[in-house]
Amino acid sequence: MKLLLQFLFISWFTIPATLAQTTARVVVDLPVAESFLSEETTVIPIALSDVAPFLxxxxxWEATPDISLQIRFYESNEGAWGDWQALEPDPHSDRKAPGYVSQLGFAPAASTxxxxxxxxxxxxxxxFKVRCHFFNPGKSSAQAQADHGDRAGCPCPQPNYLDRLGWCPSGNCPIDPTPQPTVVTHLIVHHSAGSNSSSDWSAVVRSIWDYHVNVNGWDDIGYNWLIDPNGVLYEGRGNDLQGAHFCGTNAGTMGICMLGTFTSVVPSNxxxxxxxxxxxxxxxxxxxDPEDFSFHPNSGLNLFNISGHRDGICSTECPGDSLYARLPLIRTDVKDSIDACLPSSTNEKLDLETATQVFPNPARDVLYIQLPPNLPGSAILRLFDPQGRVVWQSGNAYQGGELITxxxxxxxxxxxxxxxxxxxxNLKVLIQ
Ligand SMILES: [Zn+2]
Known part of the structure; x- marks a missing residue:
């Protein structure tokens, strides 16, 4: 009886008008009451219907820094309460004490x-203050990752990805109405610090969108891209647009979030x-250059061009020890990957033809070959005589910028x- 009285006394909630018809989210403001001081807590209903695939x-909250809050859910299908879950402050939040926001959490769909x-x-x-947000991401329809094709100018293909309508087919996750273009110089790797498993990763991405927009008050989902443990790529803010992920110094960055917590768990291959x-x-x-570092003006830091969130100006363990430790290997792999895709490009062949200098031409005693400084990877050289036979071949592969005599x-x-x-x-050389 006491619990019921407390519920009648305490609870009011609001449903934002724009989303009311979707029953997508509710906000519950809790007056700070004596009931928070004891084990005996108030039971508050979650006014959402048809929740799927999870809540x-x-x-x-606003509080002194060392306060700790816990939440639990009544699961109607089990007829029982779940365990108390600690509400960990979000490492990606830009809140300042005494304001805090918890990480995005997930509860069973049957939580009432x-x-x-x-x-x-x-x-x-x-x-001083507690406000609870609940979001119903809804079921995902099966969506194929669209092939968006190669972008002009770069022979390394853009990987297939799920675009906004792919992961949010209802259209209820609108894009930033005033996107800010940025020239990307630094690529920042994150983890979501959330669960490493999910039945529906598109629903997780929708939940992160809701959290960033409706809880944090950002213009759109913070990351430019997100990748789930199955290797599915999701388009967040998208390409060449400034996101919200790097300690408030987002200009010049592209943020990629690996979904999961990679502190001790290793990200999937x-x-x-x-x-x-x-x-x-x-x-x-x-x-x-994936292996180099350069100055990032917005943060005032010299950063690896591929960096982790923790390399920025704020204190965070993101992207987790295990993913962070992998970054040197990732940089090398990316370098190798670029080297592998560059020489096969038609565009690059044309560039090489004009950029490689052979002189003098006609030549008599000595021939000089000047390789372009931006030669992708290394190259073996071969000289064919007028009959098409190989008459000389370089013993080792030459690097960009080398002058061969x-x-x-x-x-x-x-x-x-x-x-x-x-x-x-093939460059034509006249030998006299
Ligand atoms: Zn991060």
Whole structure:
């Protein structure tokens, strides 16, 4: 009876008008009451129907820094309460004390009521405000990752991804109405610090969208891209647009969130493989050296061009020790991946043909070959005589910028042909 009285006394909630028809979310403001001080807590219904595939939640509060809140859910199908869950402050939040927001949490779809408590021995004066957000992400329809094709200018293909309508087919996750373009120089890797398993990752992405927009008050989902443990890539803010993920210094960055917590758990090969493909494409697209570092003006830091969130100006363990430790290997893989895709490009062959200098031409005793400084990877050189036979081949692969000196004294005269790299262009050389 006491619980019921408390419920009648305490509870009011609001449903934002724009989303009311979808029963997508509810906000519950809790007056800070004596009931928070004890084990005996108020039971509050969650006014959402047809929740699927799970319930997403987060809690905002204002309190002294060392306060700890816990939440639990009544599961109607079990007829029982679930365990108390600690509400961990979100490492990606830009809140300042005394304001806090919990990480996005997930509860069973059958959760009909919740209760919240403050861990003893804190007193009422420690807690000033509590606001609970509940979001029903809805069921996902099966969506194929669209092939969005290669972008001009970069031979490394953009990996397939689920676009906004792919992960939010209802259209209830609108894009930033005033997107801010940015020239990307640094690629920032995150983890979501959420669960490592889910029955529906598109629903998780929708929940993160709701959390960033309706709880944090951002213009759109914070990350440019998200990758689930199965290696599915989701388009967040999208390409060349400024997101909200890097300690408030987002200009010049592209943020990629690996869904899950990678503190001790190692990210899956599928997800790392997709991350490397995405990074290779963007490095190639913007001529970013994946193994180098450079100045990032917005943060005032010298950063690896591929960095982790923790390399920024704020204190966070994101993207987790285990993913962070993998970054050096990821940089090398991305470099190799770019090297592998560049020489096969038709565009690059044309570039090589004009960028490689062979002189003098006509040549008599000595031939010089100047390779372009931006040669992708390395190249083996071959010289063919007028009959098409190989008359000289470089013993080792040459790097960009190298000047090769070849003695051709006494060679038969005629039109020779210099090949740069296997399958590369043939340059005509007249030997007299
Ligand atoms: Zn992060």
């Amino acid at each position: 997403a939640y987060s809690v905002e 009521d919740f209760s919240l408590r403050i861990a003893p021995p804190y007193t009422k004066s420690d807690l 599928q997800s790392v493989g997709k991350l490397e493909k995405l990074l290779a494409w963007k490095c190639c697209d913007r001529n970013i 070849l003695s051709i004294k006494g060679w038969p005269t005629g039109w020779y042909s210099l090949q740069v790299g296997p399958g590369g262009p």
